[in-house]
Amino acid sequence: AQKITQTQPGMFVQEKEAVTLDCTYDTSDQSYGLFWYKQPSSGEMIFLIYQGSYDEQNATEGRYSLNFQKARKSANLVISASQLGDSAMYFCAMWSNYQLIWGAGTKLIIKP
Amino acid sequence: DGGITQSPKYLFRKEGQNVTLSCEQNLNHDAMYWYRQDPGQGLRLIYYSQIVNDFQKGDIAEGYSVSREKKESFPLTVTSAQKNPTAFYLCASSIGLITNYGYTFGSGTRLTVV
Numbered sequence: 001a002q003k004i005t006q007t008q009p010g011m012f013v014q015e016k017e018a019v020t021l022d023c024t025y026d027t028s029d030q031s032y033g034l035f036w037y038k039q040p041s042s043g044e045m046i047f048l049i050y051q052g053s054y055d056e057q058n059a060t061e062g063r064y065s066l067n068f069q070k071a072r073k074s075a076n077l078v079i080s081a082s083q084l085g086d087s088a089m090y091f092c093a094m095w096s097n098y099q100l101i102w103g104a105g106t107k108l109i110i111k112p
Numbered sequence: 113d114g115g116i117t118q119s120p121k122y123l124f125r126k127e128g129q130n131v132t133l134s135c136e137q138n139l140n141h142d143a144m145y146w147y148r149q150d151p152g153q154g155l156r157l158i159y160y161s162q163i164v165n166d167f168q169k170g171d172i173a174e175g176y177s178v179s180r181e182k183k184e185s186f187p188l189t190v191t192s193a194q195k196n197p198t199a200f201y202l203c204a205s206s207i208g209l210i211t212n213y214g215y216t217f218g219s220g221t222r223l224t225v226v
Contacts, residue, residue, distance in 0.1 A: 004154070035214055043222075045155075047214035078160060092156060099170070099216065102154030 004103035023092030032097040118218035135203035144186040
């Protein structure tokens with residue numbers, strides 16, 4: 001069965017430090033995509049970064065990068081130089097078979 | 113600016129009532145989705161629509177209904193058959209069902225049964 005696992009329910013990180021949010025996935029499909037979304041307390045979901053299963057290089061978008069290890073089925077999000085505004089819920093999702101499958105999320109709190 | 117508008121932001125429903133959540137997009141996206149989010153959980157798909165006048169059930173469609181009469185609009189009705197409707201509801205859209213551009217989400221509707 002297709003599944004996304006985020007093992008960190010919550011994390012505290014000091015401002016300006018880098019942070020890694022874990023995501024592992026399970027699928028038998030050869031073609032799939034992996035997304036990370038940010039959900040602030042206001043509720044909207046904000047698209048951060050995408051990695052396709054056939055992409056050979058790790059995706060990067062500004063301070064966000066995705067550490068894609070296909071053999072281990074992991075797609076961890078790395079945020080460099082964290083900021084107070086990064087405090088939010090973060091969700092990993094996998095696109096496969098015409099739908100997105102979501103992890104339970106990680107609550108990230110950045111300490112000043 | 114293009115985006116998705118969900119209304120209302122907060123909705124209170126009495127037991128046995130049907131309520132309709134609005135979702136409108138001006139992104140010219142073909143595909144639209146409704147998700148339910150419960151505390152501490154990820155999103156679960158209720159319904160999705162690839163084109164006008166066509167929609168498919170997601171994982172938790174029981175107790176919900178949708179329509180897609182216009183490309184821009186995808187309203188969700190929470191019927192009295194939904195036994196536990198209190199949740200946060202998110203509407204999303206994408207260029208197509210197959211996309212690496214992600215989904216664009218609305219700001220959500222928080223539904224509470226009183």
